[in-house]
Amino acid sequence: MKIAVVWMWSGIKNAGAAVANVFVRLVSVLHTALAAIATFFREITLRDVWNGFVAFLHTLVVDGPKKIWAWMCKFEEVMVRAFRALWGCTGEIIYILLRLIVEVFIYVPKKVAVILWSFCLSIGKGFEEALIWINPKRC
Structure with missing residues (x-):
């Protein structure tokens, strides 16, 4: 505490x-x-x-x-010290498990965001190619 x-x-x-x-x-x-x-x-x-x-x-x-x-x-360091002070080695294991759960829940949205960003870039490049096809001197 x-x-x-x-x-x-x-x-x-x-x-x-x-x-x-x-x-x-x-x-x-x-x-x-x-x-x-x-x-x-x-x-x-x-x-x-x-x-x-x-x-x-x-x-x-x-x-x-x-x-x-x-x-x-410093929040993560404080959490580790608090769990270690409360439960010793078991507290560190609990902290690591909680950290892994958080990382799993963060991993999927990060990857979805990367996929959506790549999709938007692809559409942008396709639109740029269509504009160049319409007007080749655009470059």
């Missing part, structure tokens, strides 16, 4: 830090823009405002999701 609670707490902490960082960057951009306007762009240029906006977008689009994704990637 402790392993799962520690994992959840680290996720909540990372998500909170990511959201707080986004708000800090947003306030920073607004402050830079207002300071530039207040000084009539003497000390702070539009380039500084743009750099602040880019830093805000980078935090919003890259850093936040990266922290959340890193936390989500």
Whole structure:
């Protein structure tokens, strides 16, 4: 139970830090823009405002999701540790069996998606060939 609670707490902490960082960057951009306007762009240029906006977008689009994704990637490790702590070696075997069941249920839809995608590509190539047959100079 402790392993799962520690994992959840680290996720909540990372998500909170990511959201707080986004708000800090947003306030920073607004402050830079207002300071530039207040000084009539003497000390702070539009380039500084743009750099602040880019830093805000980078935090919003890259850093936040990266922290959340890193936390989500630890789920499997946490599950293995929790099963091992609860049931020892039997817990690891149970985890492996559950993982195999999940993989079997995921395998079939993945292959169906590959087949449908190949089918759509084939139809697209056939349509392209028909257009070339109608107008050979199309290439």
